Amino acid sequence: MEELSSIGVVGAGTMGRGIAQVLAQKRYRVVLCDAVPSQLERALSTIKKNLNRDVEKDRINAAERDQALANIRVQASLEELKGSALVIEAVSEVFGVKQHVFAELDRLCEQTTILATNTSSISVTQLAGTTKRPDRLIGMHFMNPVPVMKLVEIIRGLQTSEETFLATRSFVEKLDKVPVVVNDSPGFVSNRVLMPMINEAIFCVYENVATPEAVDAVMKLGMNHPMGPLTLADLIGLDVCLNIMETLYADFSDPKYRPCPLLRKMVAAGHLGRKSGQGFYRYSP
């Protein structure tokens, strides 16, 4: 993917907006799509806020900020993605929702377009199997917050071609990210290791072993984690955490991945973490 080629990002939530910002700063032209127009507005305002902060801190200059913003177009419909060299899907972590998006993309995009999914846990092979181009579908799993985190987990589905893999890996390197290649398995490596730890931290609160503050303090001060697991869960989104645990639980058929009832309850109450203003902690708007 050369600089200035057009790249689609579908889903303008926590991850989609971060991915769009990084691509735009690397001089790609980005079309950012979301089914919910207010999400597109929020995405643009978050990206502007992040870039303004980078200018204030002298990480970029004003011209670079303006160029990055000019590289992003927002769209409610996927039709505009027709000519994209690559489309990165970052919609909600629900198989049916992603399947629907990939069916649309498969129909609209050129046969040469690579389709990537930012899924945290859903089988890349299964998603690929819902399209007519399973060889050109791959997992490109960015970490949150995307502009800051170096890792991109690349997940090869069973039918992902070597050509698709090589193009994806070199694209990730051009973003100044570090690709780590893994095979397709529920949660891959990142969330297979991380999510059970977060779920266990939630069990500690549920079983009244400790307060959220105490659990986070133990992991920060005792294990040298940069942030506690409950602060991290709020940053990721509790709905995303629950969806990932559900996938691990269902796909491994192993009770060790049972989502904590408190996690279910919080999601049912709309306490989704930072994005809703309330999770294990409170956040001002």
Ligand SMILES: NC(=O)c1ccc[n+]([C@@H]2O[C@H](COP(=O)([O-])OP(=O)(O)OC[C@H]3O[C@@H](n4cnc5c(N)ncnc54)[C@H](O)[C@@H]3O)[C@@H](O)[C@H]2O)c1
């Ligand atoms: N949050 C994290 O820390 C994190 C980290 C890595 C990967 N991921 C993965 O990235 C993906 C997105 O997660 P997120 O946290 O950004 O979620 P989010 O809930 O913040 O955003 C999802 C967005 O998708 C949009 N959407 C839903 N259905 C759509 C459709 N049919 N067409 C277009 N847009 C649609 C929603 O309106 C919303 O804006 C998920 O697969 C998640 O597992 C999340």
